[in-house]
Amino acid sequence: MDRRTFLTTSSAAAVPLGSIGAAGLARAAAAPTPIDFKSNLPAPGSFPDRWICGSPSCMDNTDPPVQVHWYNPHTAILRQNKAYSYEAPFAPLYFGNDRVLLLDEGFVQLRNDWDLRGVVDGCIADWCKRNGRDPASLELLVAFSHLHADHYAATNQFADRPNTRYMGLTQEEMMGFWGMTNFPEERVTLDLGGRDILIWGSPGHVMSEFAHYDTYTQILYTGDMFYRGRCYISFWQPWFDSMKRLIDFCDTHPVSHVMGCHVEISKDGQDYAYGMTYQPDEAPVQMTVQQLREAFEYAKTITKPGIYFTGTVFLCNQTRGTTTIDQNPYRY
């Protein structure tokens, strides 16, 4: 099966018939009717009013290691606990009739420290129970938005999981995973089994980053190149071009929410400095298309490196040598 086929073929069809045992045939006989992911769009869903966002003392944190929020019955959004890693990225989990897509992970490697694998298995079991499916019948795709460790650290937790494929840790393997040959312009369609995810290139924060659009919820997932916090722009022109690509996409496709990987800003626009483990008043993770457009308009006026606040996000244009906004409070 080549990459093109992989993207568009459901996994069930790819399993050789001989490998389906009697139990498999029995399940197949009782196969539930497929879920319709293409009518009445966008599928309604909701974000929590407040995400779990750390604690004053990390060792006294009693929140779950991963917060699981069901945006709607077929879409979960996972978030790492800030006391497990300050990066605390968000990770969408999209369910289709044949496959499940996990986008991004968290900044901890080992299962004994942080059991992302167990949480994802739990979500899949939960979804299967609700929808009368067998978890073994679903293929899990583990992918990440870009090549930074807070997004792929837990990858190897999935190495021994059956029916699972995950992305490699190089730009080549990332492109190859999505079968791309013309990054970043090329837009591929990933079929999860009646639920299409559109994926294209979005470099700028790093060279290898993707944008993801879920046709079911119509959430545009912008990774680390655009999120509610400090958008570290390592390469200006690729980033600006990626923003233009996002705007063009929004001009031609309905988008319910724009969502990034992190939140590093308070509701009233205060910066939570890099590394903080407690963000008691953090802003929501979801943004509007309007906010994206405003940021792009603002970006058009930027001509040199520096930190700029668009009203929604900080654009840290080629400031990787400073990273923060705050000053020494004891200066006199």
Next chain:
Amino acid sequence: MEPTKTYNPALSGNPQSATGRVYPNGNPDLGYNLPGARNTDSAVPLHRGKPVVHDYACDGPAPGAIGFRSTYGSNVAAKNRDPRVQVIQYNEDTFILRQNVCVHWEAPFTYLLFGNKGALLIDSGATAEAHLYPLRETVDAIIARIGQVRGWRDIPLTVACTSGEDVAQNQGLRQFAGRPSTTVVPTPLAVMKQHYGLAASWPAGTGRIDLGGRVIDVIPTPGTHKDGVSFYDPYCDFLFTGDLLYPGKINIGNDRDFLASLERLKAWTGSHPVKWIMGGHIEMMFVPGKAYPRFATYKPYERVLEMVPAVLDEAIQYAREIQGHDRMLIRPDFILLNGVSPDQRTLEWPEGVPNINPPRPF
């Protein structure tokens, strides 16, 4: 004493051994009966008629050792089960307390010193809530034990900060409010000066805290904080410098004061023996010039806490260099940040210093 030729590490133990001691199995050249033995109270008498009086006079620094590693957090802070307040006894009269890194990333060090008439707590940690950071409870327990050992009914406690304004060191003060037999040195600068009798002589003069046979000097050292002071302990020969000079990212508040205070401490080392400079935090790693970022809750490669007094010369040299410039300057044992963000980074690497990147925690 200098090692002599009679000691042969190949035969009798070399300094690469696990304990890290220069003489892992002792140094026979020193003999058996060292004068410092008299500084430690004997446990032999079964009944004591009167309270024990310690002898704080000694030639050179009092015997003592940092025999254990500081706690350094954990990869997953939520799963850390280290003590909230780690206690390391340096010697019978000197305790080093460290706040758990996973309670507060600043993980400040707090020092508890005993004399014949009282105890001094230098600094108070970064967390006010006693259930998260039970400093008062720990100090009370140490004082109660020492009181029993020495036959004292009451040990008055003084709590003093190396900077009253520093929220990484003043938060624990609240736990001592209302504690009997306790003097908390007031934190507003003017009142603090008055308390030490420095109202007219700040920053040139010095104050005193008499613990009974052990008189701690208070040396004004503004620079990282406008109300910064350092404490000198003539028993252990320690300078407690708080935020002014420590193995970490030193955020300079005022570069002229900073240099003047370092020079004041340098002059002090000319007239007083100093074994170690003990700061309030550790941020450096044990590879030269590398530091943990702010808010880090896992610091397995931390540098040791103590600094030799020669580091003052280096600090003075580079404090001069940085004066008047908004910049970051890396040295092997500390990093100076003047007029820049506490998270400033730089591509300038000091010449002649090996550039080693320790492995990531995972």
